[in-house]
Amino acid sequence: MAVPKRKMSRSNTRHRRAQWKASTPDLVPVFLDGRRHLVPRNLVRAYERGLISPAD
Numbered sequence: 001m002a003v004p005k006r007k008m009s010r011s012n013t014r015h016r017r018a019q020w021k022a023s024t025p026d027l028v029p030v031f032l033d034g035r036r037h038l039v040p041r042n043l044v045r046a047y048e049r050g051l052i053s054p055a056d
Helices: 010-018 041-049
Strands: 027-032 035-040
Touching: 027 041, 035 041
Parallel strands: none
Antiparallel strands: 027 035
C-alpha cells in the first residue's frame, strides 16, 4: 500500500478529495410478481432470489 513520505497541505488534501464523484447506478428492469421494477444492475440476482424485496 502506498504511504505518503511527507505531510500534505490542507489545500491539496481538500482538492484531491473534491475530485471523487459518486455516479448514479444504472438501473435495469426486473419483473417480480408480475410487476416491473428498476433495480441496480449489481443487485439483480439478489432481487430474483428473493433476498431483497422491492420497496413500493
